[in-house]
Amino acid sequence: MTYDLLIDAGNTRIKWALAAPGAALGNWVAQGAHMHADAAEFPxxxxxxxxxxxxxxxxxxxxxxxxPARDMLASWLAAPQLPVQQQAIEWFASVPQRAxxxxxxxxxxxxxxDRFAAAIGAHALCPGKAIxxxxxxxxxxxxxxxxDGTFLGGMILPGLGLMATSLARNTAQLPQVKPGKLPEGFADNTDDAILSGCLAAQSGAIERAFELHQAVECIISGGAAPYIAPAVPVPYRHVENIVMIGLHAALRSA
Incomplete structure (x- = not known):
């Protein structure tokens, strides 16, 4: 019996999951996540x-x-302590059609x-739905x-943390705020006003895309999802790591 190893090297973290043969999507034997600054813990x-x-x-x-991340991962996976054959490694890429x-x-x-993998994961979780x-x-x-599974395209905007950091770095008197719960009503202090504005921008973009696509479901994932999702005014499902699920679906379809 052989297992599948899935790795998602993002901009901030390296995530991995181990799946048994025939396992349901997202059902991992083991999983982990490491910040790039702590990447030495990964192997x-x-x-x-x-x-x-x-x-x-x-x-x-x-x-x-x-x-650099690719070279680092390739070096670690070549370690003699790991039961990984080099011919078993595939670097996932966006192609015209898959899964x-x-x-x-x-x-x-x-x-x-990562966007292509997320699309594969979303379609696998919600077949026959505009998502x-x-x-x-x-x-x-x-x-x-x-x-029917066509990836149309989408939007890219700064993440929640980047929005807040941009304000702190490029204005003279605005503080750095941390992600948190959406303040109710109009904020009566600067920290809440920044957080409210950033969350409104994120949730508003998601609402705009949902209406433009006439979608029936929204999947929200990523590290900032727990903060953004409660502010989103459309039906949504929070999925822990949609990229990893997409990688799993891609392997299962091979």
């Missing part, structure tokens, strides 16, 4: 998790963190591989997938 955690499985048959990696999703980007290869998927991380991406 140790992975070695510990893989020590409990007979072998890794396939590895699928989505990397949007650039060549029931057609990529309608003008240049399909230009689409970020909007909002992945709220360092950047927030909001994409539209048709009921």
């Amino acid at each position: 140790t955690a992975l070695i510990a998790a893989l020590g409990a499985v007979p072998a890794v048959g396939r590895v699928l990696i989505a990397n949007v963190a650039g060549q 029931g999703v057609r990529n309608a980007y003008r240049n399909p290869a230009q689409l970020g591989c 909007v998927i909002a992945n709220c991380g360092t950047a927030t991406t909001i994409d539209a997938i048709t009921a």
Whole structure:
């Protein structure tokens, strides 16, 4: 019996999950996440998790963190302590069609591989539905997938943290605020006013995409999702890591 290893190297964190053969989407044997600053912990955690499985048959990696992250991951996966064959490793890329999703980007290869994976995951979770998927991380991406699985395109905007940091860095008197609960009504202090404005911008973009696409469901994912989702005025489902689920769906369809 061989297991599947899925890795999502994003702008802020490296996430991984181990799936048993035939497992339901998102049903992991083990999983973990490491900030890039603490990335040295990744191989140790992975070695510990893989020590409990007979072998890794396939590895699928989505990397949007650039060549240094790719080189680092390739080096770690070549470690003799890991039961990973190099020929089993695939670097996930955006292609015209995969796993029931057609990529309608003008240049399909230009689409970020994390967005393509998220689209595959969303379509696998909601087949036959017009969906909007909002992945709220360092950047927030909001994409539209048709009921028959066509990725139409979407929006990219600064993530919640970037919005707040931009105000703090580029204005003389505004403080750095941390993500939190949406203040009720109009904010009566500067911290809440910044947070309210940033959350309104995020939720408003999601609402706009939902209405434009005439979607029936919205999937919200990413590290900032717990803060943004309660502010979204359309029906939504919070999914922990839609990119990882998309990678899993892509492997299951192979």
